[in-house]
Amino acid sequence: MSRFIHAASLAEALAALAPGQGRVLAGGTDLMVALRAARLSGGDLPAELVDVAAVPELQQLELEGPAPLVGAGLSFARLAADPGVRARYPLLAQAAASVGSQQVRHGATIGGNVANASPAADGVTALAALGAVAVIASAQGQRPCPLGELISAPYQTTLRPQEVILGFALDPLPARTGQVFAKVGRRQALSVARLNLAVCLDERLQDPRLALGSCFPTPRRLAQVEALLRAGRPGPGLWQAAGEQAAAHFTNVCGWRESAAYKVPAIRRVTARTLAQAWALLGGGS
Amino acid sequence: MSLGRSMIRVGAEERVRGRTIFGYDLERPGDLHLAAVRADQAPARILAIDPGPALALPGVLRVFTAADIPGENRLGIIASTRDHEFLAQELVRQEGQAVAVVAARTLAQAQAGARAVVVRYQPLPGVFDPAQALREGAPLVHPERPGGNLLHERRILRGDAEAALRDSAVVVEATYTTSPLEHCALELEGGRAEYVDGRVVVAACTQNPHYDRQDLSRFLGVEPERVRVIQAETGGGFGGKLDLSLQPFLALAAWHLKRPVCMRYTREESFRATSKRHPLVMHFITGADEQGRLTGLQARILCDTGAFASYGLAVNMRAAVHASGPYLVPHLDVVSRAAYTNNPFTGAMRGFGVPQIALAHEGQMDALALALGRDPLDLRLQNALRNGQATGTGQVLRSGVGLARCLERLRPIYRRWQARAASGEDFREGVGLAAMFYGIGNTGVSNPSTAQLEWGADGRVTLFTGAAEIGQGSDTVLRQLAATRLGIPVEEIDLCRGDTDRTTNAGATSASRQTYISGNAVLAAADNLEMQLVQAARQMLGQHHLELELRGGRLAALDGRRLEPAQVARYLAGQGQRARGAGRFDPNFSGLDPDTGQGRPYAAYAFAAQCAWVRVDTDSGLVRVKEVAAAHDVGRAINPRGVMGQICGGVAMGLGMALMEQFRFGQTDNLHRYHIPTFLDAPRITPLIVEEAEETGPYGAKGVGEPALIPTAPAVAAAVGRAVGRPLRHLPISLERVMAALTHEEAEHAN
Structure with a gap:
């Protein structure tokens, strides 16, 4: 049996976590499933569950200005519906809307999605494309941590037991961007992504962003593909080439696994299509 | 008149309001809890079971093993193939088989106890492929069994298929496969048992209370009268609650401990411990003449029945009997075999092998249509029985052969969708069609139902039936039939259902049989009740030759006199008697010839055809089913709303079978990993009711529970095949299989 601690403020949460015996509980949509499995198999349960759902400091949402920040405690339902997120970071809103089901989205938080560190996490792929840097708090203070350093391996993070993710600092983007989040699952809801992709293009392809999830140990931006996009002339040829490059990167990293027979053509085609869709949003032809 | 009027199902409001007490909800304060110890490996020999560490834990009262079973440990509904050891005796034949059961004061203590029991195993060589299981020298799943790993073989021989195929203008040949599936009833297995006055009373979710009583009494080694089974409200079954599940554990514990006990399966345990749908491998060679008339079929079918027989024999028979589909095929050579393996046991699931076999016979029809340059609907219509x-x-x-009418109902929709199916840069659409027939009731065996109707002195009528209501609607339909026959409003009929102390055997709620078979039994009971009322009324009036009949809920004499049946009931009560009619119905069948499979396996058949319109995303392989139209010949729709509900539910379930469901032991044991369609995956469904009266049916009715599902997967497969330009012959049609078909095509174009 775990002790349940309701934290009403960040200070309370950090105080409760300070001894290092607690697990952070946000929406619980991943954690409670894991705890149930542990209970049924006779495994260890955390000594304390620190509920941060009501911590106001985790609910920040600052989109305008030089340092945009998305609070870790925001639910996917909130991110999917928020007019500001939809206007400034539509790929994040789309990713949020694709998570789980309506019920799951009301509980699940973006911070929890990152902390759970699934290779298929829709929120992580979206955040990766937006250059997110996690702001991590502990009783000792705050520290920034890029997403790539925070998630170290599938279902593993470098987060210390005394810490909680406060939010994610996002890159400010140009006024006009074309953003698309694409997800392939085995069904229309409650589906773990077989493949997810976040694309953000600017009008001059100066800072194209492309992140791919459910293909690598952790979702990641594909720097080589982005370089290719920067150097190329927008159009179907470039999108195709980018798709080829993304698929090649997948086989380079993961080798030719059984799943590659599906993943390689799917990455190739979905990448090309998503780039074309993002470009079309900027008024460009396909 | 309640017949043919859409009724809100009995119990619907309670369910919507969350007030229904299901088998899963029966726990009462003070009940002991049970948890099973399940084998984590198979096959294996049990070397030792040490309950010591469990018994040392707080709250653990007892650990039961096979040695504690007073009676017979080999159970199963089909008497000739009883082989399910509810607690493994010496050999563990499949992973997940129960080895021991722990009784404790709380659920957590029982679960902790189950984890603490130490079982030592000696691993044995196993066989996990049905074809390998039938090879010489394969490890035997039931070494003591004379027939080796072959559970059952069924041949259907008619005419000379070889010659017919030789002389055919067109012959198509292909292999089709399906996957093991889980029923995923919303309600998990749950129940409760107590020891009352020397008897064991078991209340649990089930599809067949009277069978349960019989096998539980064998299990306990007592007369059936010492076991009472009450069918708890059951939240879905689909065949998964036909076999006994946790009832033997409940009965055993209540018997030994003489205390109330309850037990519930988790979703994971339900996945591991209950039956699955048989995966089939179907090799079909089908011929047609130049005009498109079917000439002959040679089919070789292999069913993996897993570690226990369960309903394997029934599935194997049905697969063979339905292999030629709802068509006139003069020459047949069908051999279907079911083999034991050490896989999880497979058994009954909505359709008993027919949903699988329909994939093959419908795939062959499409292949013939392609080869002959014919329209798929016209070719089916030409050959329809x-x-x-x-x-x-x-x-x-x-x-009652309504297939042609079903196809005609679909024709305008099918044509409209064909005309509207589009293709784009990154998607392609296709429209597919599939038909089926389905024999109502058990195959080539007696499967009677019985029922009673009692007219009370207070004027209310009570229907006594053993027919398990599992959500399919028999509580409603049987009352409608009784009300119609007795000429009273359905609201005046009370129901006593599924209690072996108070009702008699109606047979299983399976094989789409309750409307047809129990419906007829209820009508027979009504006839019998009328006769008794008439006789009693004559006595009462002292006019022994008075012509009387039951009309509009009253006894009417030719001279215009009217008599309330309640009056007659009161008169009978005064003599210590009751106005109670009993009915029985057994379909007119004949067993199949052991060599040729010729015979009359069912008295009635349902027919159906469905078409599906799908969109395939050619970048990802994702299939979206946009529309399904489902035309079902049900003979007569007693409760049209219920029929439409069955059709819509069947289509949704068929969609899962078509596109996403695949059970893999240990990998897909929850609803997160085992995918069934969600509401967002459901297409627009257009149910179309066709009524081609079956002359032996109650008011012409047949059944629809399983037929609703059967054509869906083949129709979706045909639609996807049309969209991607290649036939899809293996279920589920996963992202990977669609992508493989698409990349194949791309490669062909490149050449």
Whole structure:
């Protein structure tokens, strides 16, 4: 049996976590499933569950200005519906809307999605494309941590037991961007992504962003593909080439696994299509 | 008149309001809890079971093993293949088989106890592929069994298929496969048992309370009268609650401990411990002449029945009997075999092998249409069975053959969708069609139902039936039938259902049989009740030759006199008697010839055709089913709303079978990993009711529970095949299989 601690403020949460015996509980949509499995198999349960759902400091949402920040405690339902997120970071809103089901989205938080560190996490792929840097708090203070350093391996993070993710600092983007989040699952809801992709293009392809999830140990931006996009002339040829490059990167990293027979053509085609869709949003032809 | 009127199902409001007490909810304060110890490996020999560490834990009262079973440990509904050891005796034949059961004061203590029991195993070589299981020298799943790993073989031989295929203008040949599936009833297995006055009373979710009592009494080694089974409200079954699940554990614990006990399966345990749908491998060679008339079929079918027989024999028979589909096929050579393996046991699931076999016979029809340059609907219509024609088992169908009418109902929709199906840069659409027939009731065996109707002195009528209501609607339909026959409003009929102390055997709620078979039994009970009322009324009036009949809920004499049945009931009560009619119905069947499979396996058949319109995302392989139209010949829709509900539910379930469901032991044991369609995956469904009266049915009715599902997967497969330009012959049609078909095509174009 775990002790349940309701934290009403960040200070309370950090105080409760300070001894290092607690697990952070946000929406619980991943954690409670894991705890149930542990209970049924006779495994260890955390000594304390620190509920941060009501911590106001985790609910920040600052989109305008030089340092945009998305609070870790925001639910996917909130991110999917928020007019500001939809206007400034539509790929994040789309990713949020694709998570789980309506019920799951009301509980699940973006911070929890990152902390759970699934290779298929829709929120992580979206955040990766937006250059997110996690702001991590502990009783000792705050520290920034890029997403790539925070998630170290599938279902593993470098987060210390005394810490909680406060939010994610996002890159400010140009006024006009074309953003698309694409997800392939085995069904229309409650589906773990077989493949997810976040694309953000600017009008001059100066800072194209492309992140791919459910293909690598952790979702990641594909720097080589982005370089290719920067150097190329927008159009179907470039999108195709980018798709080829993304698929090649997948086989380079993961080798030719059984799943590659599906993943390689799917990455190739979905990448090309998503780039074309993002470009079309900027008024460009396909 | 309640017949043919859409009724809100009995119990619907309670369910919507969350007030229904299901088997899963029966726990009462003070009940002991049970948890099973399940084998984590198989096959294996049990070397030792040490309950010591469990018994040392707080709250653990007892650990039961096979040695504690007073009676017979080999259970199963089909008497000739009883082989399910509810607690493994010496050999563990499949992973997940129960080895021991722990009784404790709380659920957590029982679960902790189950984890603490130490079982030592010696691993044995196993066999996990049905084809390998039938090879010489394969490890035997039941070494003591004379027939080796072959559970059952069924041949259907008619005419000379070899010659017919040789002389055919067109012959198509292909192999089709399906996957093991889980029923995923919303309600998990749950129940409660107590020891009352020397008897064990078991209340649990089930599809077959009277069978449960019989096997539980064998299990306990007592007369059936010492076991009472009450069918708890059951939240879905789909065949998964036909076999006994946790009832033997409940009965055993209540018997030994003489205390109330309850037990519930988790979703994971339900996945591991209950039956699955048989995966089939179907090799079909089908011929047609130049005009498109079917000439012959050679089919070789292999069913993986897993570690226990369960309903394997029934599935194997049905697969063979239905292999030729709802068509006139003069020459048949069908061999279907079911093999034991050490896989999880497979058994009954909505359709008993027919949803699988329909993939093959419908795939063949599409292949023939392609080869002949014919339209798939027209080719089916040309070959559709008609009244007066014979099935593959040589059974001439006198009435109720509604396939042609189903196809005609679909035709305008099918044509419209064909015209509207589009293709784009990154998607392609296709429209597919599939048909089926389905024999109502058990195959080639007696499967009677019985019922009673009592007219009370207070004027209310009570229907006594053993027919398990599992959500399919028999509580409603049987009352409608009784009300119609007795001429009273359905609201005046009370129901007593599924209690072996108070009702008699109606047979299983399976094989789409309750409307047809129990419906007829209820009508027979009504006839019998009328006769008794008439006789009693004559006595009462002292006029022994008075012509009386039951009309509009009253006894009417030719001279215009009217008599309330309640009056007669009161008169009978005064003599210590009751106005109670009993009815029985057993379909008119004949067993199949052991060599040729010829015979009359069912008294009635349902027919159906469905078409599906799908969109395939050519970048990802994702299939979206946009529309399904489902035309079902149900003979007569007693409760049209119920029929439409069955059709919509069947289509949704068929969609899962078509696109996403695949059970893999240990990998897909929850609803997160085992995918069934969500509401967002459901297409727009257009149910179309066709009523081609079956002359032996209650007011012409047949059944629809399983037929609703059967054509869906083949129709979706045909639609996807049309969209991607290649036939899809393996279920589920996963992202990977669609992508493989697409990349194949791309490669072909490149060449």
